[in-house]
Amino acid sequence: MTKLAIAINLHRCTGCHTCVNACKMQNNVPMGMLWNRVITENSAVSDGVEGTYPNISRTTIPLACQHCENPACQKVCPTGATYKDDMGRVEIDYDKCIGCRMCMAACPYNVRVFNWNEPDRDPGFNYGDARVPVRSKGVVEKCTLCKERTDNGQVPMCVECCPMEARVYGDLDDPNSEISKLRAKNNVRILLEDMGTKPQVFYLE
């Protein structure tokens, strides 16, 4: 079996947002929503801090679908539009999505976005990878782990573009992959582990 995943080294991540725009570009993500975003944890301002000057710290967390092993979103989806594929990715079949947004309520990470309106693109054409399907209003979308790229042996766009080399992509079922080795280390951080969704995306501290 294959269990594709991304590891993000939080120490190397400078919150530069390159992966945010890279994902938007690759996947033709319209204005007003993002599949991948970077939050400054527990801060009300980007690149803010936790604590009081000068006793402060900052964690920037790139946040996209965690491709959970036990995906809450997939369970609740009435039509099977959201599914876990045989490469271990959580995907959405837009043709099956009835826009009920059960999955959005179910996902603990708030990484799913909905086309509330007709998608509005700036620039006003379909940019990105031509293989990525164009979504219409009324469907939910999210990180696909760059299905169109990873299906063809390419690494996800956010991984390709991360200038800090903070992102590692690979197969968790292959014990020799770099990502498996990283996971075996003990300084792994799983987001909201107590939710039991068992994210495949993980963070190194």
Next chain:
Amino acid sequence: MQLTSKTKGICILLGVLAAIGVGTWIYQLVNGLGVTGMSNVNSWGTYIIMFMLFVGLSAGGLIVASSAHVFNIESFKPLALPAVICSTVCICLAGMFILIDLGGIVRIWRILTGPNFVSPLLWDMCVITCYLVINILDLVWISKGAEEKVRKLSYVALPVAILVHSVTAWIFGLQIAREWYTAIMAPIFVASALDSGLALLIVCLVALDRAGIAEFPVKLQNMLGKLLATFVAVDAFFIGCEVLTMAYPGAGQAQALAIMATGETAPFFWFEMIGGLLIPFLLLAGQKRRNSTGLVVTASLLVVFGVFCKRCWLLLTSFVEPNMYGAPGISLGTHAAQTGGRATWALTGSYMPTLPEVVIVIGVLALGGLAFTLLSQYLIKGRTQTQGAAGEAHAAKPAEANRAAV
């Protein structure tokens, strides 16, 4: 059968409101759910609140009607028909709210071709369909006077009614991601279904009585009022349990409690606690007060509105604080967000229904009112008139006659 001109007037008004609602819904279909106040952070709103409310409201009717047969409570039997009409209309409205909330209604057939049996929403759609069928059968059989069938059906209807509320509760209660995640969610739903449903039924019965369609004796009003007081107490007890469980550990859930008690959803929470539980209970607790139609109706309306408030805080509180908190927050996906810049984001959830949403809700309610009026006109009045013709005539003005005694 002829409608009175007053009834006609009401029907026309309701019809116009319903038509405006439909028009607005078409506007929503064309422009997308972006015309509502929902967003990626607060992804469910008024429609789902109304859905929860109406699933609950539909319960009271069917439970009263079924109990009449299951527990053989003779005095409830005359109420069965109005109760089931009420219940049928409410469950239809609940279903409509779900459909209105769908972004991709054109693909709804996908549920049939590829159902995912672990989805609580799928279960809910199934039980609601069953429930609707039961209601309709009940309606038909009661109006036909098929006593035996009605009696047998009641044995199915009662558990299904309980199930509908439990399953609806599970749509929320099984979501570990949100504050809804609690085992008491189903009992809470059932309890509030019982009190709000019964309260609505009482209001409807009084209305039918006033309209001279069906008699609602004070004795019965007193009895139902007492029952309602009991249901309210049960509801309060469950909520108490939940709130205590949230508050006691002082951890995670206490934050949600703070939002309810002092934050964004506090007005709803406190209205429910005081206006929706405490006051109605006090009003209904007195044996004598229960004979006052004014007080009973006031209490009932308060209970219904209280439960509406409960739906609001129950749903919305969970959307306020995202689990992963940090700037810039969550990309909203709304019209405003599409203009870019800071409007793209929200750190925490907030929600305010828009005009189209309100108009659509009013339209659906009007449609419900219309359906209830017409159904009760045709099924009850029609039936009593036929029965009356057969010689078993009711007093010309049963309501007034009855009330006069109070």
Next chain:
Amino acid sequence: MSGTEGISRRGFLKGVGTVGALGALAGGMTNAGEWLSSASAGEQPDEKVAYLYHRDHCGCHCSLKCTMREGRICLIEPNDAYQDKFYRHVCVKGISEIQHIYSDQRVQTPMKRVGERGEAQFVSISWDEAYDLLIENLKKTWDKYGHEAVLMHCSSECRPHYSLLPAVLGASTQGAVGIDMGMGNGRDPAFGPSKGCTDAPGEYAGLGAGWNRPTNEPRDLIYSKYILLVGNNVFHSVLSRSSMLLDAQEAGARLVAVDPHYSQVAAKADEWVPIQPGTDPALYLGMASVIVDKKLYDEDFMKKRTDFPFLVNTQTGLRLRAGEEPAAGKTDAGDEMVWDLATDSLVRHDQASDPALSGERIIDGVTYRTVFDLFVENLASFPVEKASQLTHIPVEKLEEIAVDYATSGASSLVMGYGGNDKISNADIGGHTLAALVALTGMIGKPGASVGCFADGFHGYQATLGSWKFPEGVKSATLKTKFFRLPYEENNIHMAIIAGDSPMNRTANYQMTEKWLSGLDFVCAIDMYYTSYTDYADLILPAATVFESEGDYNGVEAYGGYVTLREKCIDPLFDSKSDFQIQVDIAQRLGMGDAVPDSFEQLIRTMLDTSPDETIEGITLESLVANQGVQAQSCQGTIRRGYVDRFGTPSQRLELYFENMLPYGQQLPVWEPPMEAGEDNALRKKYPLYFATYKSKFRIHNQYWDSAWNNQFESAFIEMNQIDMDARGLNSGDEVRIVNDRGEFKTKVLHNEAVRPGCVRMPSGSWKKNVDEGCFQYMSNSDVLERHSKLIMGYMISFNDTLVEVERA
């Protein structure tokens, strides 16, 4: 939405919006959609790929792989031709070009002013009309005041593009710039030019020229054991090349960041040391004190490679030179004398086997002391306690930093251009940096270097050939510094300006606006309506680097590579490439023969006439075949400067500046910032230090119209809670930022990363990004005479600025 169809609703709306915003007559303005469809005409529906190097002024020069579909850029990725992942990078800005090049702020056609200067009222005109207008005004100015009265000035970003026009026009063009040379002004004279001072055949232009450039390239950082980062935020400012710092950290280097604010570098470092702004020279002086007190210096290095043993005449302050009585200002130095302990005699410094570092000598009745003795005496008046008091860094911390720096074996000092470099005492800081190197010998070895990494990756830089103009076709040197034009007598009457240099590169921008208003004619060449374009009589729409008429759009040598800029798309709207604009003007002046007729010809000239052996064999064809990137032959070795000698006349590190004698700065002496000093009385009125910094989403004033990047950042100021509370401000409040020079209005956000007593804001926002005024109205344009005597001349003390913030 029409999707792959040409016209987009947004595009249409945007076109309309632009006209409205400008208050221009609709004339030739068109929506982006229409231009897009014309751009796609004739293209195959399938995709094609081109490679180009992106920006210059973030210092990263990333080579990007661009995919075009139907004539539009739809994907931008790092160029995978690079084997070394360190070079295969792109940043958030590079990707945002997908939207940014189609931005609604693009100048679409030539625009002629119709309103008053500054009102931004324009009408669209044709290129013919535009060129006629320009040439008419050129001739008028030439006739009246001569060719030198025309200024041709560029922002850094487009300066390399304008290699032809200044010569064609015989225009005055920029000299030194007053920016990013604050510390270099004080450090570089001590090191001298680096030519031949490295251990590889490749050279690096500019090392020793006054820019405080890093003496080793960033790839060398992984050999460092201790890296002291002061006043830079390279994770923003050299975004795509900053990963090396993390590699160094993973390789075991200890990173200590000194910054008043909790910058991203501070957040990633092993330790953050907050400092009072404007006091960096005190930090360095304090470190030197500790090193001297604890005798942590490298005597061998000091004797062999520095001027510490040089003898100084205690009466005149001049150094003793061989043969003759030394005279003030004498430049043929190199023959300074030292006292050789081996022979106990006075000898030329390169003859001594054991030069004395200390000791007073009386020669011919004159008392001489060594530079080192003077330095130590100088430091005695600046104990570490004083440094601590000024910097607000505890004494123990200062001592620890100094000890770690001096004793880690391989230490690097990584400075910035943003912090103290833009404060009036920066040269003193730079001078002290040289002193730290002189004491410790931390230079020219693996992991030992000093300098500012903040504006580039500073690897090798091959020399390319340049276009040869016919006899007599040449530019003139601007006699006044550009940023002094509003203040000094000058003969400039007309200006052609490419890029918003007037707003970016001059402080106290209201004065610059006045100057612009007073010129006879101003022609702007830009891609966007920025701030200075409001003052132009004519705006020529430049194409971005992704767009060109011919197949190629540039070649450059940077960071050990030669890189090519291939054409991605045709010029959008009615724009023309910078190259084409120059050629068109030359042709209209009858000088078409003086310039190349295609960019391809220029590129071939630059490659073929290059004198640099390290790029031999690199041709246009070979570049195309290699996805537009080819390494210099020396790239296999890491560049290290001043390995065995310095570029000074004595080939030693010369710490003693005779030309600073009139200012008492022959050896570095603490001086507070001219405005932002803690004791300045002006603080009563304007108590807050106004710090501008580089945003990761922008390059100066570039990308402030990027819809993708504007999602993440706005032109807001940030303050600490203490200062907000003192003014009763809440996050999101509209505020007025004021001082005697001007004011502007925007919103304030609370950010605890900001040091109390400071206001922080990303530099470069356009006037339209704030609610009123301009951030650059605030900055300090005063100059110090001392600076004019240093190699880079006057500096702009942008950050030496005090303000007050009040609710608007």
